Amino acid sequence: MSDCCSTNESCALPQEQAVSTAVSAGSAPGVCPSCGQKGKTVDTQIVKALLAVSLEAVRPSAAYRFCRTESCPVVYYGDEEGQFFTEDQLREPVHQKHPTADDVNVCYCFNHSPGTIRAEFERGITDVVARVTEGTKTGQCACDIRNPQGSCCLGNVGKVVKQIEAEIATAVLV
Numbered sequence: 001m002s003d004c005c006s007t008n009e010s011c012a013l014p015q016e017q018a019v020s021t022a023v024s025a026g027s028a029p030g031v032c033p034s035c036g037q038k039g040k041t042v043d044t045q046i047v048k049a050l051l052a053v054s055l056e057a058v059r060p061s062a063a064y065r066f067c068r069t070e071s072c073p074v075v076y077y078g079d080e081e082g083q084f085f086t087e088d089q090l091r092e093p094v095h096q097k098h099p100t101a102d103d104v105n106v107c108y109c110f111n112h113s114p115g116t117i118r119a120e121f122e123r124g125i126t127d128v129v130a131r132v133t134e135g136t137k138t139g140q141c142a143c144d145i146r147n148p149q150g151s152c153c154l155g156n157v158g159k160v161v162k163q164i165e166a167e168i169a170t171a172v173l174v
Protein backbone atom coordinates (compact mmCIF):
# COMPACT_ATOMS: atom_id res chain seq x y z
CA MET A 1 0.00 0.00 0.00
CA SER A 2 1.54 3.27 -1.05
CA ASP A 3 1.33 6.50 0.89
CA CYS A 4 -1.71 8.19 -0.59
CA CYS A 5 -0.34 11.66 -0.21
CA SER A 6 3.31 11.13 -1.04
CA THR A 7 2.90 12.06 -4.69
CA ASN A 8 1.79 15.41 -6.00
CA GLU A 9 -0.16 13.63 -8.68
CA SER A 10 -2.93 12.46 -6.34
CA CYS A 11 -3.06 15.86 -4.67
CA ALA A 12 -3.67 17.78 -7.89
CA LEU A 13 -6.77 19.88 -8.23
CA PRO A 14 -9.69 17.81 -9.46
CA GLN A 15 -10.51 18.24 -13.08
CA GLU A 16 -13.62 20.16 -13.98
CA GLN A 17 -16.66 18.00 -14.42
CA ALA A 18 -17.37 17.25 -18.01
CA VAL A 19 -20.78 18.16 -19.36
CA SER A 20 -23.19 15.43 -18.41
CA THR A 21 -24.57 13.31 -21.21
CA ALA A 22 -26.91 10.42 -20.55
CA VAL A 23 -25.49 7.15 -21.81
CA SER A 24 -26.99 3.73 -21.31
CA ALA A 25 -25.10 1.21 -19.23
CA GLY A 26 -22.35 -0.68 -20.95
CA SER A 27 -22.16 1.62 -23.94
CA ALA A 28 -18.54 2.50 -23.26
CA PRO A 29 -15.95 0.99 -20.95
CA GLY A 30 -15.47 2.66 -17.60
CA VAL A 31 -18.56 4.87 -17.66
CA CYS A 32 -21.00 5.20 -14.77
CA PRO A 33 -24.17 3.14 -15.35
CA SER A 34 -26.29 6.01 -14.02
CA CYS A 35 -24.84 9.25 -15.42
CA GLY A 36 -22.64 7.97 -18.24
CA GLN A 37 -19.57 9.90 -17.11
CA LYS A 38 -16.22 8.18 -16.93
CA GLY A 39 -15.10 7.73 -13.33
CA LYS A 40 -11.68 7.41 -11.78
CA THR A 41 -10.42 3.92 -10.94
CA VAL A 42 -10.20 3.19 -7.24
CA ASP A 43 -8.76 0.37 -5.21
CA THR A 44 -11.37 -2.16 -4.06
CA GLN A 45 -10.07 -1.45 -0.55
CA ILE A 46 -11.79 1.96 -0.44
CA VAL A 47 -15.09 0.44 -1.63
CA LYS A 48 -14.88 -2.13 1.18
CA ALA A 49 -13.91 0.55 3.70
CA LEU A 50 -16.80 2.86 2.80
CA LEU A 51 -19.68 0.45 2.32
CA ALA A 52 -22.31 0.27 5.04
CA VAL A 53 -24.04 -2.69 3.40
CA SER A 54 -22.66 -6.21 3.69
CA LEU A 55 -19.44 -6.76 1.80
CA GLU A 56 -21.02 -9.90 0.39
CA ALA A 57 -22.18 -7.51 -2.33
CA VAL A 58 -18.59 -6.77 -3.36
CA ARG A 59 -17.03 -8.71 -6.19
CA PRO A 60 -13.28 -8.57 -5.62
CA SER A 61 -12.72 -9.20 -9.31
CA ALA A 62 -14.75 -6.17 -10.40
CA ALA A 63 -12.59 -3.17 -11.27
CA TYR A 64 -14.27 -0.33 -9.38
CA ARG A 65 -14.48 3.30 -10.33
CA PHE A 66 -15.57 6.40 -8.41
CA CYS A 67 -18.30 8.61 -9.91
CA ARG A 68 -17.82 12.27 -8.97
CA THR A 69 -20.88 13.61 -10.81
CA GLU A 70 -22.71 15.77 -8.26
CA SER A 71 -26.22 14.92 -9.44
CA CYS A 72 -25.57 11.17 -9.76
CA PRO A 73 -26.54 8.86 -6.85
CA VAL A 74 -23.93 6.23 -7.79
CA VAL A 75 -20.59 6.48 -5.99
CA TYR A 76 -18.82 3.25 -6.95
CA TYR A 77 -19.40 1.00 -9.92
CA GLY A 78 -17.60 -1.99 -11.31
CA ASP A 79 -17.13 -3.38 -14.78
CA GLU A 80 -19.48 -6.27 -14.04
CA GLU A 81 -23.22 -6.12 -14.62
CA GLY A 82 -25.17 -4.70 -11.65
CA GLN A 83 -22.04 -3.81 -9.68
CA PHE A 84 -22.74 -0.34 -8.39
CA PHE A 85 -23.25 1.28 -5.01
CA THR A 86 -25.15 4.47 -4.30
CA GLU A 87 -24.37 7.04 -1.63
CA ASP A 88 -27.10 5.75 0.69
CA GLN A 89 -25.26 2.41 0.87
CA LEU A 90 -22.14 4.06 2.27
CA ARG A 91 -21.03 4.89 5.81
CA GLU A 92 -20.21 8.51 4.92
CA PRO A 93 -21.71 11.24 2.76
CA VAL A 94 -19.53 12.03 -0.25
CA HIS A 95 -18.04 15.51 -0.79
CA GLN A 96 -18.40 15.38 -4.58
CA LYS A 97 -22.15 14.78 -4.24
CA HIS A 98 -22.55 17.78 -1.87
CA PRO A 99 -19.58 20.04 -2.63
CA THR A 100 -20.95 23.04 -0.75
CA ALA A 101 -22.79 21.32 2.13
CA ASP A 102 -21.50 22.73 5.42
CA ASP A 103 -21.72 19.43 7.28
CA VAL A 104 -20.21 17.07 4.69
CA ASN A 105 -16.49 16.48 5.12
CA VAL A 106 -14.11 17.51 2.38
CA CYS A 107 -11.13 16.20 4.38
CA TYR A 108 -11.97 12.80 5.86
CA CYS A 109 -8.77 12.42 7.86
CA PHE A 110 -8.86 15.67 9.85
CA ASN A 111 -12.63 16.30 9.58
CA HIS A 112 -12.68 19.58 7.70
CA SER A 113 -15.92 20.56 5.96
CA PRO A 114 -17.09 23.72 4.19
CA GLY A 115 -18.72 24.61 7.54
CA THR A 116 -15.55 24.29 9.61
CA ILE A 117 -13.51 26.13 6.97
CA ARG A 118 -16.07 28.96 6.82
CA ALA A 119 -15.93 29.19 10.63
CA GLU A 120 -12.15 29.62 10.40
CA PHE A 121 -12.62 32.47 7.93
CA GLU A 122 -15.11 34.08 10.30
CA ARG A 123 -12.40 34.12 12.98
CA GLY A 124 -9.87 35.59 10.54
CA ILE A 125 -8.02 33.59 7.95
CA THR A 126 -7.71 29.87 7.40
CA ASP A 127 -4.47 27.92 7.15
CA VAL A 128 -6.36 24.67 6.60
CA VAL A 129 -4.48 23.82 3.38
CA ALA A 130 -1.14 24.19 5.17
CA ARG A 131 -2.38 22.09 8.09
CA VAL A 132 -3.64 19.31 5.84
CA THR A 133 -0.40 19.42 3.84
CA GLU A 134 1.56 19.13 7.08
CA GLY A 135 -0.60 16.20 8.19
CA THR A 136 0.03 14.38 4.94
CA LYS A 137 3.78 14.95 5.24
CA THR A 138 3.93 13.59 8.77
CA GLY A 139 1.94 10.53 7.75
CA GLN A 140 -1.15 11.29 9.86
CA CYS A 141 -3.51 11.00 6.92
CA ALA A 142 -5.17 7.87 5.60
CA CYS A 143 -6.99 9.16 2.53
CA ASP A 144 -6.70 5.81 0.79
CA ILE A 145 -9.01 4.21 3.34
CA ARG A 146 -11.04 7.22 4.57
CA ASN A 147 -11.71 9.54 1.63
CA PRO A 148 -14.46 8.11 -0.63
CA GLN A 149 -12.44 9.12 -3.69
CA GLY A 150 -9.62 6.91 -2.39
CA SER A 151 -6.96 9.57 -2.74
CA CYS A 152 -5.72 12.76 -1.12
CA CYS A 153 -8.29 15.50 -0.42
CA LEU A 154 -5.90 18.42 -0.75
CA GLY A 155 -7.11 19.52 -4.19
CA ASN A 156 -10.72 19.48 -2.97
CA VAL A 157 -9.84 21.41 0.21
CA GLY A 158 -8.08 24.07 -1.89
CA LYS A 159 -11.15 24.37 -4.08
CA VAL A 160 -13.49 24.79 -1.07
CA VAL A 161 -11.19 27.47 0.40
CA LYS A 162 -11.29 29.39 -2.90
CA GLN A 163 -15.09 29.07 -3.10
CA ILE A 164 -15.57 30.44 0.41
CA GLU A 165 -13.04 33.23 -0.24
CA ALA A 166 -15.03 34.19 -3.31
CA GLU A 167 -18.31 34.09 -1.33
CA ILE A 168 -16.84 36.39 1.32
CA ALA A 169 -15.45 38.77 -1.31
CA THR A 170 -18.87 38.99 -2.96
CA ALA A 171 -20.61 39.52 0.38
CA VAL A 172 -18.23 42.39 1.23
CA LEU A 173 -18.89 44.07 -2.10
CA VAL A 174 -22.69 43.90 -1.76
Ligand SMILES: [Zn+2]
Nearest residue numbers: 032035067072
Ligand atom coordinates in the same frame (compact mmCIF):
# COMPACT_ATOMS: atom_id res chain seq x y z
ZN1 LIG B 1 -22.49 8.59 -12.06
